[in-house]
Amino acid sequence: xxxxxxLVLQPCLCLSPEHSRLKMRVAVLEESVKSSEVECKxxxxxxxRLVAELDQERRKAASSVAAxxxxxxVYTQLKRVKQTLTERLEASKRxxxxxRRESHCLENQVEELERRxxxxxxxxxxxxxxxxGLLEKRCEDVILPTERDSLPEVEMRLCCVSExxxxxxxxxxxxxxxxxxxxxxxxxxxxxLQCLEAELLTADMHCDRLQHSKQDYEEFLEQLSxxxxxxxxxxxLDFEMxxxxxxxxxxxxxxxxxxxxxxxxxxxxxxxxxxxxxxxxIESKGLHIQLLRKKVSELEEEKKxxxxxxxxxxxxxxxxxxxxxxxxxxxxxxxxxxxxNTELKAQLSHTSELKVEGRxxxxxxxxxxxxxxxxxxxxLDATALALPNYEIIKLLETLLHGHCxxxxxxxxxxxxxxxxxxxRPHLQQVQELSDxxxxxxxxxxxxxx
Numbered sequence: 001x002x003x004x005x006x007l008v009l010q011p012c013l014c015l016s017p018e019h020s021r022l023k024m025r026v027a028v029l030e031e032s033v034k035s036s037e038v039e040c041k042x043x044x045x046x047x048x049r050l051v052a053e054l055d056q057e058r059r060k061a062a063s064s065v066a067a068x069x070x071x072x073x074v075y076t077q078l079k080r081v082k083q084t085l086t087e088r089l090e091a092s093k094r095x096x097x098x099x100r101r102e103s104h105c106l107e108n109q110v111e112e113l114e115r116r117x118x119x120x121x122x123x124x125x126x127x128x129x130x131x132x133g134l135l136e137k138r139c140e141d142v143i144l145p146t147e148r149d150s151l152p153e154v155e156m157r158l159c160c161v162s163e164x165x166x167x168x169x170x171x172x173x174x175x176x177x178x179x180x181x182x183x184x185x186x187x188x189x190x191x192x193l194q195c196l197e198a199e200l201l202t203a204d205m206h207c208d209r210l211q212h213s214k215q216d217y218e219e220f221l222e223q224l225s226x227x228x229x230x231x232x233x234x235x236x237l238d239f240e241m242x243x244x245x246x247x248x249x250x251x252x253x254x255x256x257x258x259x260x261x262x263x264x265x266x267x268x269x270x271x272x273x274x275x276x277x278x279x280x281x282i283e284s285k286g287l288h289i290q291l292l293r294k295k296v297s298e299l300e301e302e303k304k305x306x307x308x309x310x311x312x313x314x315x316x317x318x319x320x321x322x323x324x325x326x327x328x329x330x331x332x333x334x335x336x337x338x339x340x341n342t343e344l345k346a347q348l349s350h351t352s353e354l355k356v357e358g359r360x361x362x363x364x365x366x367x368x369x370x371x372x373x374x375x376x377x378x379x380l381d382a383t384a385l386a387l388p389n390y391e392i393i394k395l396l397e398t399l400l401h402g403h404c405x406x407x408x409x410x411x412x413x414x415x416x417x418x419x420x421x422x423x424r425p426h427l428q429q430v431q432e433l434s435d436x437x438x439x440x441x442x443x444x445x446x447x448x449x
Contacts, residue, residue: 026282033275040268047261054254057224061250065243068217075210082203089196096189106178113168120165127158221246228253 221242228249371389378395 022282022285026278029275029278033271033278036268036271040264040271043260043264047257047264050253050257054250054257057228057250061224061243061247064217064220068243071210071213071217078203078206078210082200082207085196085199085203089193089200092189092192092196096193099185099189103183109171110176113171117165117168120168124158124165225249 225242225246228246371392374392374396378392378399380392
């Protein structure tokens with residue numbers, strides 16, 4: 001067995017350095033696999049983060065492009081509105097200028113007409129004064145030929161002046177109406193001018209806001225280009241060209257991340273295959289080592305069982321010697337116990353005889369006590385020992401017969417019977433005697449048992 005044990009143990013000892021070397025190699029491979037898993041996990045996280053950032057940037061770029069397009073549309077609309085407003089403003093300015101010139105001409109005409117009216121009125125007043133002076137003269141009938149000849153001419157002139165005056169008043173009235181219309185048009189044009197100025201102000205403010213939002217968007221594009229490392233394009237490029245350049249850079253980054261993700265996946269797959277092959281080799285070598293360990297453990301168990309059997313045999317021999325000594329001691333103790341048992345049996349027989357004798361004595365005393373109780377119940381002298389027992393029994397029988405006869409009469413007739421005073425205690429004594437007889441019988445039965 002020991003030779004077989006050494007033969008099995010020698011290859012195990014030879015395999016132990018190889019096993020330790022394999023263990024170290026497995027530990028190194030596990031560390032490398034762990035590090036590669038950590039790197040793969042980190043690369044996966046970075047790829048996912050970059051993809052998320054790229055999607056976010058794409059969404060931002062799309063939203064910014066949409067916002068830029070909407071801003072462009074709004075800007076063009078505002079430009080058109082501004083152009084129309086400026087055209088309307090210039091037209092209103094021209095209309096206002098023409099209205100001003102027309103109102104100025106009308107004012108001049110009104111002033112001229114007023115001046116002419118004043119001159120005609122002054123001439124008419126002078127003519128009337130001269131006419132009144134001529135009419136107030138006393139020599140009304142005497143008219144000079146010159147004045148008589150000049151009268152129709154004056155009348156004609158007066159008619160002409162009155163016609164001119166009526167025409168001038170009509171013209172003055174028309175001029176006043178036109179002046180009022182012109183003033184109303186001026187006021188309307190002023191109101192429209194104020195409205196157009198307010199619209200122009202709002203359009204300028206909106207243009208300023210658009211310019212500010214455009215500057216913010218350009219700053220955002222610059223920051224986006226810096227984050228995406230797009231620093232090669234020219235500053236003088238158009239806005240749309242910048243957007244196209246940034247989108248192409250984003251697509252390039254997406255392609256690079258996709259290729260990096262594919263490479264990382266292929267690397268992780270190859271590492272997993274290597275890890276699987278290494279694990280299979282480790283498992284096969286582990287199974288071989290387990291078989292060798294099982295053989296070694298079986299040999300060690302066999303050796304232990306043999307040593308345990310030898311130790312148990314020695315223990316059994318010692319135990320047998322101890323038991324032999326204990327048997328001798330027990331045999332001597334058995335002899336002593338047998339002797340003591342015989343002595344105890346003799347003592348037990350003597351004690352049983354004493355118990356029987358004591359029972360007899362106690363029974364005798366009980367009989368004596370019963371006889372004294374019965375005699376006392378019957379009213380006899382208990383101290384007179386010469387009184388025979390048959391007389392006591394006979395007296396008891398007579399008392400019992402009398403008691404039975406009275407009981408029978410009591411059941412057939414409900415008339416109470418009167419006893420003498422010397423017979424009443426005897427009835428009580430008979431009852432006590434019957435109770436005592438029952439007690440005697442029970443005590444006798446207990447003694448017999």
